[in-house]
Amino acid sequence: MSSLTLSKKLYKAFFITLLLVFALAYLGPLYVMLTTSFKGIEEIRNGNILALPNALNGSAWVKAWSSACTGGDCYGLAPYFWNSMRIVIPALLISTAVGALNGYVLSQWRFKGSNFLFGALLFGCFIPFQVILLPMAKLLAWLGLANTVTGLVLVHVIYGIAFTTLFFRNYYVGIPNELVRAARLDGAGFFAIFRHVFLPLSTPIIVVSVIWQFTQIWNDFLFGVVYSGPGTQPITVALNNLVNTTMGGKEYNVDMAAAVIAALPTLVVYIVAGKYFVRGLTAGAVKG
Amino acid sequence: MGSIQIQQLTKSFGDTEVLKGIDLDIKDGEFLILVGPSGCGKSTLMNSIAGLEEVTSGDILIDGDNITDLSPKERDIAMVFQSYALYPTMSVSRNISFGLEMRKVPKAEIEKTVADVSQLLQIEHLLDRKPSQLSGGQRQRVAMGRALARNPRVFLFDEPLSNLDAKLRVEMRTEIKKLHKRLGTTIVYVTHDQVEAMTLADRIAVMKDGQVQQFGTPYEIYNNPASRFVADFMGSPPMNFIECVVLDDKLVIESQGEKFELQVPHGDHLKNAGVDTVILGIRPEMITEPKPHVEGALVHSIPMQIEVTEPMGPDTIAFGQWNSTEIQARLSPEAGVDAQDTGKITVQVDTSKAVLFDAFSGARLGV
Known part of the structure; x- marks a missing residue:
């Protein structure tokens, strides 16, 4: 509008500048990572860190994926990428399913002590990873799951349930209990009501839970480094090993490409479903 | 068939006694209104009949069968809720058919029932819509359709008209009465509106503090009130x-x-x-x-x-x-x-x- 006063214009300019600065702070490193990953090693040594690559050189990406050395082995990140997938997908599906059922019970089928139970579960959100490292290692060993993918899945499921329960419970608490009553009179049981009435309403919160769990588990390093064996390491651990393994000179282009590969899946998940993520986080607040 | 006997029914939530020994004998095909101020226990009584609330002591019989300990789905009762409680993700037609589907009624029969009910309630043109696309009055009809489709022994209505505007409320009131005349199924209807109680009921149970103050025809309740409370509650302007x-x-x-x-x-x-x-x-x-x-x-x-x-x-x-x-x-x-x-x-x-x-x-x- 032309009637904007000067001070209002300045105000607006100030905020836009501020936002741009923050965006740059995040995007700057990404820019450096991407440009570096496409440069040859000579070009990196001699050139400006901010310069665009002379030509798109994909060899660092190929090496990072299939032949870079992570410690003793030189198979690239590929095997670990699939390790991570084998950990993330089951852990994510199980923790989301259990969280949905927990939330359904804690919001719609309250019983004596259900609020206490919810509080106790919520407590799980605030327990730092480091605190449970040793007892969990004991438990996994006792279960015979030490150094296995199943063991890591179990750890991530247990840790994730606290969060997924919180998401679903707070989402379902906004759904009137009369729906459950109506469905019970219609002859539906506990699971039928969940499947036919609640699940179809849950898309936004399922997306929230999936994105959250995917990001958490994919990005996890601590559990991955502690509970995995040589053949079951997730990609975060492999990335660390790759960057720390030096044979001759430091290959910044390979390191950068590897880092981007390790970060790519969470980015893809967010870009594909991010719209629902924001919507889902606020969906509980406004009833339709 | 659907006669209901309620015998010495009590219900407590912790130390609070909500129903204090209710005795009601509802005849088959009767339109019974439970009326009283909020907190009198009328909704709790209705939920007890529906099986949504466990009773503390006493018995509920339908057609002589003791149903006190049966689950809601075994009672052959349908209910219309104050908020309508339509399933938001289902179309109108599926809302109506859901109860039949859950009871494993054959598909052809479900289709016929949905067609009959929607014709009876004049909601045929709405069958493909979602509840969010309906007006308050239309939702009300669908909620009734869902109850009717089941063809139960007893209908329960929990303040079904209180969310409608005044004019629509009067229209729907008449429609419910016509529907009852036509179907002849027993109806238990909760309201706090004494006009609704007077106009709809065959008999009225006036409740206060978890007890039935008076149980009688609208004429008896109006002209021969058992207590000052009943006399004061029924009639507008008041006595x-x-x-x-x-x-x-x-x-x-x-x-x-x-x-x-x-x-x-x-x-x-x-x-x-x-x-x-x-x-x-x-x-x-x-x-x-x-x-x-x-x-x-x-x-x-x-x-x-x-x-x-x-x-x-x-x-x-x-x-x-x-x-x-x-x-x-x-x-x-x-x-x-x-x-x-x-x-x-x-x-x-x-x-x-x-x-x-x-x-x-x-x-x-x-x-």
């Missing part, structure tokens, strides 16, 4: 309650410094009752402009200073004071009293339907 001094078998009314003696039915009881004062309960329509053709010992003429009037259209409510109590008279609009009038008039008081209550307990006297 006048005037504390009167007893003089032999008559009551004394004081208006504008003058005293008048009022003869009442069962006046002879008063002489022997040994009470100084009683509460006279008289409905506004029995205090009118003088009507020359109404005569008798129970018809009196008493002056009244009008403080304010409320013209309703068919009649005008005039407010005055007798025995330092505000009273309402129901005058004909042609009685010569208009909205601005604050003059003194003489009204006719017909005590033939007047009732007397104990001044302290509110219990009915002289019956």
Whole structure:
């Protein structure tokens, strides 16, 4: 509008500048990572860190994926990428399913002590990873799951349930209990009501839970480094090993490409479903 | 078939006793209204019949079968909720058919039932829509359709009209009554609206504090209330309650410094009752402009200073004071009293339907 006063214009300019600065702070490193990953090693040594690559050189990406050395082995990140997938997908599906059922019970089928139970579960959100490292290692060993993918899945499921329960419970608490009553009179049981009435309403919160769990588990390093064996390491651990393994000179282009590969899946998940993520986080607040 | 017997039903939440021994005998095909102020236990009673609430003690029988411990789905009861509780992700037609689907009714039969019910309720054109695309009145119809499709032994209605606007409420009220006439299925209907109770019911159970105060036909409840509470709750404008001094078998009314003696039915009881004062309960329509053709010992003429009037259209409510109590008279609009009038008039008081209550307990006297 032309009637904007000067001070209002300045105000607006100030905020836009501020936002741009923050965006740059995040995007700057990404820019450096991407440009570096496409440069040859000579070009990196001699050139400006901010310069665009002379030509798109994909060899660092190929090496990072299939032949870079992570410690003793030189198979690239590929095997670990699939390790991570084998950990993330089951852990994510199980923790989301259990969280949905927990939330359904804690919001719609309250019983004596259900609020206490919810509080106790919520407590799980605030327990730092480091605190449970040793007892969990004991438990996994006792279960015979030490150094296995199943063991890591179990750890991530247990840790994730606290969060997924919180998401679903707070989402379902906004759904009137009369729906459950109506469905019970219609002859539906506990699971039928969940499947036919609640699940179809849950898309936004399922997306929230999936994105959250995917990001958490994919990005996890601590559990991955502690509970995995040589053949079951997730990609975060492999990335660390790759960057720390030096044979001759430091290959910044390979390191950068590897880092981007390790970060790519969470980015893809967010870009594909991010719209629902924001919507889902606020969906509980406004009833339709 | 769907007769309901409720025997000595109690329900407590912790230390709070919500239902204190309810006994009701509802005949097959009857339209029963549970009415009372909020917190009286009427919704809890209905939920107990539905099986959504476990009872503490007592029995509920449908057609002689004890269903007290059965789950809701085994009771063959359908319910219409105050918020309608339509399944938001399902189409109207699936909302109606869901109960049949859950009961494994054959597909062809479900389709026929949905078609019949939607025709009966005139919602055929809405079948493919989602509940969010419907108006309040349409949702109400779908909620009823869902109940009707099941063809249960008993319908429960939990304040089904309270979310509709005034005009629609009256329309739907008539429609529910027509529907009941047509189907003949037993209906238990909870409301706090005494007009709904009077207009719909075959019989009314007036509840207060977890007890049934009176169980009877609308006529009985209106004309022969068991207590001051029932008399006060039913009727609009409400009954006048005037504390009167007893003089032999008559009551004394004081208006504008003058005293008048009022003869009442069962006046002879008063002489022997040994009470100084009683509460006279008289409905506004029995205090009118003088009507020359109404005569008798129970018809009196008493002056009244009008403080304010409320013209309703068919009649005008005039407010005055007798025995330092505000009273309402129901005058004909042609009685010569208009909205601005604050003059003194003489009204006719017909005590033939007047009732007397104990001044302290509110219990009915002289019956």
